[in-house]
Every structure is written in C-alpha cells, then in structure tokens.
Amino acid sequence: MKISLLALIVVMLSGSIRAELLVYRETERATVTVAGRQVTLPVTTYIVYDTVTHFIDVIGAFKAGPNKFYAITNSDKYLVQHGIAGPGGNYTVLARTGNTNDDPDTITAMYFAKGRDSVLDLGNGNTANFPRSLKAVTRAIQLSSGQLGTYESSSTVLFQSTETTTANGNGDTAAVVIERIRQRLAARGYVPVP
Numbered sequence: 001m002k003i004s005l006l007a008l009i010v011v012m013l014s015g016s017i018r019a020e021l022l023v024y025r026e027t028e029r030a031t032v033t034v035a036g037r038q039v040t041l042p043v044t045t046y047i048v049y050d051t052v053t054h055f056i057d058v059i060g061a062f063k064a065g066p067n068k069f070y071a072i073t074n075s076d077k078y079l080v081q082h083g084i085a086g087p088g089g090n091y092t093v094l095a096r097t098g099n100t101n102d103d104p105d106t107i108t109a110m111y112f113a114k115g116r117d118s119v120l121d122l123g124n125g126n127t128a129n130f131p132r133s134l135k136a137v138t139r140a141i142q143l144s145s146g147q148l149g150t151y152e153s154s155s156t157v158l159f160q161s162t163e164t165t166t167a168n169g170n171g172d173t174a175a176v177v178i179e180r181i182r183q184r185l186a187a188r189g190y191v192p193v194p
Contacts (some may be wrong), residue, residue, distance in 0.1 A: 121163025
C-alpha cells in the first residue's frame with residue numbers, strides 16, 4: 001500500500017512540476033562604439049523563460065558584414081519581478097546587471113525590460129500573467145581586443161504565441177526550444193560567435 005501511495009504522489013506531482021515556458025522575440029538596433037568606430041547592428045534575440053526554475057535561456061543572432069553569428073546564453077541571474085502597480089494594471093520587469101565577476105571583458109552591463117501584464121495562453125491548457133510586449137534598454141561598457149567600447153540599444157520584446165504553444169504542447173525544455181531556433185539559424189547560414 002505504501003508503494004502505491006508513493007507512486008500516486010509521484011504521478012500527481014510530475015504533472016505539476018513540468019516546466020511552463022514563455023518564448024519572446026526581441027528586436028533591437030544596437031550601437032557599438034569601439035576603437036574610434038561606431039557600428040549599428042540589428043540583433044534578434046529569442047528569450048525563453050521557464051516559469052518553474054525562473055531561468056532564462058537566450059539565443060541572439062546578428063549580421064556583421066557578410067558574416068552571420070549566433071550566441072547562446074543561459075542564466076539564473078535575471079531578475080523577473082511581477083506585481084509592479086502602474087497605470088492600467090500590473091507590470092513585470094526583467095532585469096540583469098553584470099560586471100567583471102560575470103565576464104572579465106565586461107566592465108559594467110545593464111539590461112532592463114518592462115511590460116504590462118496580460119493573460120497569455122501557454123498552449124497546454126494553462127495561462128500565465130506576463131507581458132505580451134516589453135520595452136527594453138541595454139547599456140554596457142566592455143573590453144574588445146583590449147579596447148574599451150560601449151554597447152547601447154533600445155528594443156521591443158514580443159511574446160511568441162506559436163513558439164510558446166509548441167513548446168508547452170510538446171512538453172519541451174528551454175534547451176529544446178533554443179536548439180530548435182539554433183537549427184533554424186544554422187540552416188540560414190549563422191555560425192557560433194568565435
């Protein structure tokens with residue numbers, strides 16, 4: 001009897017601890033200044049937020065001349081704060097700061113995105129109160145080949161309903177979603193950042 005009760009508890013809990021993912025696409029126009037030059041780069045980033053572990057996995061892609069690159073980062077260092085009362089409802093903020101403790105080439109870096117909460121369909125019969133869209137800013141001072149440089153951008157972050165529905169409907173992990181996007185980028189000629 002004890003074993004069957006334990007088995008029943010495990011089965012019941014396995015459904016409740018299953019990851020629920022939110023997928024967003026960020027479109028930014030970054031201005032990079034280094035070694036007396038200034039370049040504007042369009043950057044597309046996919047953000048996958050796991051509502052259970054509170055980890056954020058990210059894959060970003062950009063073109064530099066004829067070259068196409070992508071980079072994958074995973075972090076539990078993002079702050080995701082709900083319940084900020086504002087005009088018209090509650091807001092959620094995603095924020096991350098970094099320094100040389102995180103990466104020796106980063107002097108200081110800050111990411112801040114804010115959006116008003118709404119009810120989002122997760123595609124598995126559940127919903128979540130998160131923003132449909134967010135406005136974000138990024139500012140950083142970094143070393144690049146021994147030269148000080150800056151990275152500055154403003155961006156829009158949009159909820160990806162189809163990607164979210166597919167991920168949660170399949171029971172995917174964030175790593176699976178990132179790999180699916182990486183494969184699409186690789187098929188279009190993108191390679192990892194050297």
